[in-house]
Amino acid sequence: MTRRFALLVAVLGLVFGASVAGPVAGAATSVTFEAPSVEVRFGQAITWSQGFGSATPPARVELMTRLTGTETWFVQEVQAREVGQATTGGSAYRVDFIDGGFYLPNGVIDYRFRVTTPDGVVDGPRATVRIEDDRVTWKTLEGDVVRIHWYEGSEAFARRALRFGEEAVASASALLGVTETEPIDFYVYGDPTLLQTAIGPNTKEFVAGRAIAEIRTLFGAVAPDQIGSDWVPVLITHELTHLVFDTATQNVFHDPPHWLNEGLATYLSEGFGSGDRQRVANAIERGTLLPLDALASGFPQAREELFYLGYAEGTAAVDFFIRRYSEAKLVDLIRSYADGVTDDEAFRAATGAGIEAFGQAWLEDIGAREPKAYGPQPPAPGPTPADWAIGGGSATPAPTEGSGGPTPSATPGPDGGGAAQTGFLVGVIVAALFVIAAGVIVVIVRRGRPASSAAAPPAGPEDGP
Known part of the structure; x- marks a missing residue:
């Protein structure tokens, strides 16, 4: 590669990199910020406010929020209005963004504003606010934890x-081998x-x-x-x-099954009581038992009885695990999730088989048949579109359930439709390879010519040696 060509590649790389990277944070030094502020009206709205001055009109203003202690910012574009002249030069702007989103009480929120101008991007000062439910007057009593x-x-x-x-806290911490501070x-x-x-x-x-x-x-x-x-x-x-x-289970990959979390909490707070036992027994009798994999991400909330059935089944599964494998194995199972293992890996290490096998063993233990799967089902096969039959192949309907006899196949007929399709694809591939080979030959030939055989363009005023 010649030095001039290498320089061209480097320049193009810098230009391309700059075009995809976007403006650099902190480049727009002409933007000055006041201290941000926030007004919380719990259960109604939060007003996020920011004043700033800018020598050039802002192209974009954003509110950035995140839960304190986390890394990901939630970004919303907001509108800024011009309110006069800035003391540092340029115009003064103000944002009063009314946010109707939901925020949990006692959550501490980091927030800041970001302004984009033709000069670049500038992040404003960061502040925090604790969301408080001020609809009642709280009293507080504090213990060790x-x-x-x-x-x-x-x-x-x-x-x-x-x-x-x-x-x-002391009991659960001792069981799971963690310390809460x-x-x-x-x-x-x-x-x-x-x-x-x-x-x-x-x-x-x-x-x-x-x-x-x-x-x-x-x-x-x-x-x-x-x-x-x-x-x-x-x-x-x-x-x-x-x-x-x-x-005990915190990791960056995924949560343990919801039924395991709720099942343990119920088991430790009230055991596998008669009420939950009766719910499981009734579900078995009525054929409404839910498979454990249906309770992995949450419990049904459409109907109250299904919601509480989820708790009952989770507790029943934890009770079965302890009876079959021991409480120590249950602790091993739970603690293994902190390593980021999959459900199958966690259950296989604790029980010798995967999570699906555990679900089957639990069903056998409580005397239940495998629940029938409802919800979306695979569609019935339909006819093959005529345009899909290449080279004279026949387009006949595929067999449908309950048709009552054999149905002709939708494969190409004896006139060689399948062979024609294959030949067409081979021809396309060969043609593509020929074009690529021709291009490579041209490049090789041009590189092999002496440098003096090509007339150099006249040197301009900015050309160097």
């Missing part, structure tokens, strides 16, 4: 809830409706609690008439077990 937030009931209720919470917040709502609106607009009315591991926060509903009941330790133990389970 757990913090109880409540507004209904006495301090005695909160101390009882805190004791159950600390015991639940970061605080865990538990918000106890006295009104189930407030809970449902706090944890998401699509929350069903029969959901009594939720654990959000990403923000180490739990939410639960305890009505005033339930404050002294046995429901309190069940709810608190169940939800806190989820947080410990997440610590």
